[in-house]
Amino acid sequence: MAQLSSSVVNLIDQFSKLPGIGRKSAERLTYHVLRVNKAEALELADSIRAVRENVCYCKSCFNLSETEVCSICLDPKRDQTTLCVVEQPRDLMALEQANSFRGQYHVLLGRIAPLEGIGPENLTIKQLIERVHGGTFKEVIMATNPTVEGDGTALHISNAVADFDVKVTRLARGITTGSILEFTNKEILADALVDRQEF
């Protein structure tokens, strides 16, 4: 059987490592790269390189940034009294896109996951505690994912900041707008009943 050339095999391997890309998709992407004009293919390569060379973490909130301190931390118009704690930069972006929060953020860069060997010391929890300790925050909003690990991380942090004079809250849980009650699972309905609101 004839072999594909080594560059092609190598690129298929590289694409296969990406999340959600299987072998067949990786082959398809590789043939796409071979088919498009050279400038477009090289632009993709350069963008990957640029993102790793230009983007770093904000030294205050650990959001992705091309400057030492990110634009959110530097924005004087944002509320300096509320701090929203998220797991990943992409969670921060999702919240920003919802356009209802104008405070500060802190990105943990993960969640406590003992089974994967990720403890509090692997995250930016120490820096978070320093910020809460030295800062002007009146409220810390836990916006970790609503999973066992996310909830565990939120609990750990709320214990760690319990001694400071801040209110700790978490995102509301309940039924999701646009969903169908019949197909909503029992944990969600239980949350929605417990936290029911006055009409």
Place this chain on the structure above:
Amino acid sequence: MAQLSSSVVNLIDQFSKLPGIGRKSAERLTYHVLRVNKAEALELADSIRAVRENVCYCKSCFNLSETEVCSICLDPKRDQTTLCVVEQPRDLMALEQANSFRGQYHVLLGRIAPLEGIGPENLTIKQLIERVHGGTFKEVIMATNPTVEGDGTALHISNAVADFDVKVTRLARGITTGSILEFTNKEILADALVDRQEF
């Protein structure tokens, strides 16, 4: 609303251009590139660059190759009397993986598609005719896709080589191994009945 840094937005845009990758997947891939270690991210960038810089088309059969003439064309152990015509290099690879053909290939690099403005002159049909004219081939196997355009392309080529002393065949059509008759569509069953074989 805070903006993502321009390198990040740019990479999301680049990933979005790939086939089968939507905006959300592109964001996910970008965050993956930002999360993995730098060496791995740069390796992906370099692989894309390498594939475009090292890989070209074999000047004889138009398969992808890192050398002027590909390894299949150079292999003296392969049958020099049968020529299999495919649309794309990936079709060639699929046939090679089936491991039942040991002859030569010719890659058209597309199919005749008048609606997309792709005529015979945009493909490698001229070079194919030259190969058949000057070559030692006794049989040309049309392995274009079993679609209207693939069949049209095969018909065009079979007419073009009709004057030469070669047998022109096409891949067998029928029911697919492992399929279920009940769910097989009528065109496939019609093909299977017409080309039925002695038991």
